[in-house]
Amino acid sequence: xxxxxxxxxxxxxxxxxxxxxxxxxxxxxxxxxxxxxxxxxxxxxxxxxxxxxxxxxxxxxxxxxxxxxxxxxxxxxxxxxxxxxxxxxxxxxxxxxxxxxxxxxxxxxxxxxxxxxxxxxxxxxxxxxxxxxxxxxxxxxxxxxxxxxxxxxxxxxxxxxxxxxxxxxxxxxxxxxxxxxxxxxxxxxxxxxxxxxxxxxxxxxxxxxxxxxxxxxxxxxxxxxxxxxxxxxxxxxxxxxxxxxxxxxxxxxxxxxxxxxxxxxxxxxxxxxxxxxxxxxxxxxxxxxxxxxxxxxxxxxxxxxxxxxxxxxxxxxxxxxxxxxxxxxxxxxxxx
Numbered sequence: 001x002x003x004x005x006x007x008x009x010x011x012x013x014x015x016x017x018x019x020x021x022x023x024x025x026x027x028x029x030x031x032x033x034x035x036x037x038x039x040x041x042x043x044x045x046x047x048x049x050x051x052x053x054x055x056x057x058x059x060x061x062x063x064x065x066x067x068x069x070x071x072x073x074x075x076x077x078x079x080x081x082x083x084x085x086x087x088x089x090x091x092x093x094x095x096x097x098x099x100x101x102x103x104x105x106x107x108x109x110x111x112x113x114x115x116x117x118x119x120x121x122x123x124x125x126x127x128x129x130x131x132x133x134x135x136x137x138x139x140x141x142x143x144x145x146x147x148x149x150x151x152x153x154x155x156x157x158x159x160x161x162x163x164x165x166x167x168x169x170x171x172x173x174x175x176x177x178x179x180x181x182x183x184x185x186x187x188x189x190x191x192x193x194x195x196x197x198x199x200x201x202x203x204x205x206x207x208x209x210x211x212x213x214x215x216x217x218x219x220x221x222x223x224x225x226x227x228x229x230x231x232x233x234x235x236x237x238x239x240x241x242x243x244x245x246x247x248x249x250x251x252x253x254x255x256x257x258x259x260x261x262x263x264x265x266x267x268x269x270x271x272x273x274x275x276x277x278x279x280x281x282x283x284x285x286x287x288x289x290x291x292x293x294x295x296x297x298x299x300x301x302x303x304x305x306x307x308x309x310x311x312x313x314x315x316x317x318x319x320x321x322x323x324x325x326x327x328x329x330x331x332x333x334x335x336x
Contacts, residue, residue, distance in 0.1 A: 003213070004065045004104075006030045006052070006095065007072035008045065009037050011170050012110070015206045016069050017045050023210065030061045030072065052091030055098070062095070062102040067213045070095060070109045070147075074139070075173065077283030078269075078276065081135050088139040093146040099156060106157040106219070108212045111144045112137075113162050113198055113224060113294055118282055122196075125295035126162075126222050134266070134282040148220060157219035159212040163205050164198030164226040164292065168314060169321030171202075174287070179322065181249075182241055188251040190258040190289040193234030198226045198292040201314035204307045211303040223299040227307045227314075230293045236311055243319050255289055 003020050007013040008029025020027040021044055028046040031037040037047045050057020052072050062068065070092065074084045096107055116124050117131025130141045144160050151158035167175055181187035208225045212218065241248045262285045265278035277283075286292065299305040 001213070002026045002028070002064055002066045003069060004028045004030060004061055004067075005069045005071065006061075007070075008040060008047070009033070010071060011168075011172065012166065012202060012205060013069075013071050014040065014170070015168075015202055016071070016209060018043070019206045019210055020069075021045070028061065028065065030057070052087045052095065055094050058091075058095050059098045059102075062099045062104055065099070065102065065104050066106070068095070068099055068104055068107040069209055069213070070107055073110070073143070075136070076277075077136070077281050078278075079135050079139075081270075084135055084139040085142070089142045089146060092143040093150070096147055096150045096156065096158070100150065100153075104156055106159070106213060107147060107151075108209055109144060109147045109158060109160045110209075111160045111162045111222065112140045113164050113226075113292065114286070115141045115144060115162060116294075118286060118290060120291040121198075122291055122293050123295050124224075124293070126224060126298055136283065144222065151220060159215075159218050160222040161205070161208055161212060162222055162224050163208075164200045164224075164294065165287070166200055166202055166205055168202030168318050171318065175318065175322070178237070178240065179244070182237070182244070182246045185247065185249070187237065187249040188253050188288075189234065189237075189249060190253050190285070191255045192252065193237070194232045195289055196230040196291040196293040197233055197236055198294055199229070199231065199236070199311055199314075200226045200307070201309035204305075204309055207308070208299060208303060208305045211305055215303050218302055221298070221302065223303060223305070224294045224296050225299055225305070226294055226296055227310055228296055228300075229310050231311055233288065239311060239315055240319065243316065258285065258289055 003025045005013050005016050009031050017027050029040055030050055031047050032051045034049050048061045074087045114137045115130050116128050118133045132138050147158045262280045269278050
């Protein structure tokens, strides 16, 4: 199979490239910076320079491709609204349109569990409706809708994966902030820390993606992807603290204060155009407070997905990677 990976130099993209090569695929990566793609090329990946805002580069990238793994996106807990829509929504629409013109058979789109909205989830499955609410969530919803709208014609097959909190060696998004907050004794639980999490180790996400690229009868379907466990946040944080020989956090914020502070900070932050995320924002509230338990039964039944890593399997190699690579975050970032 000839595959294209957008965001090929990213945390997930590099794992997908390795899995594709191991499967015997011909792998092409869309990358913004060719210098950062040297390791990919050395491993046998063909690279195409471009990005989601460059329609001509997308057209070049999709030629001769059978399946696209679309990971490229604007992420973060305080993304720019205009850029997020340009990249995540309009860029995705352009990519799939060019793919249809080039005769690509399938696109595996990476969405997010955030599409279900900022609320408590206790077993939410794919039948739940979209729920708009913040810049990141809104763009994820509209990008997924764009993919499925274009696939409805039957000109291309589309599968959307909705992973939980992805972690593993190489993660530079959330775990560095958690580690720093623990080191500086600034980590605070919202409530008693019993909220349920939706973790998934990066290799399990790759497994789901490889299955989604070949499974039959799944076009037009979206799948939740987690490790199938629902660890409490205090269990997750406690494991990290114990493994890294750091003190367990003892600070707790009442939920009503955290929720009120979050939405007030979000409102005024956007109103006055602040560039940095407030200390408490919707993304962090999802992580710290809202229960995030989701069903993965459709992925098990229809894709054959079988998660292999719990946090006790996946956190040790992840935390070892931070130590081995001297990636302990520098003091000074905003604590979670």
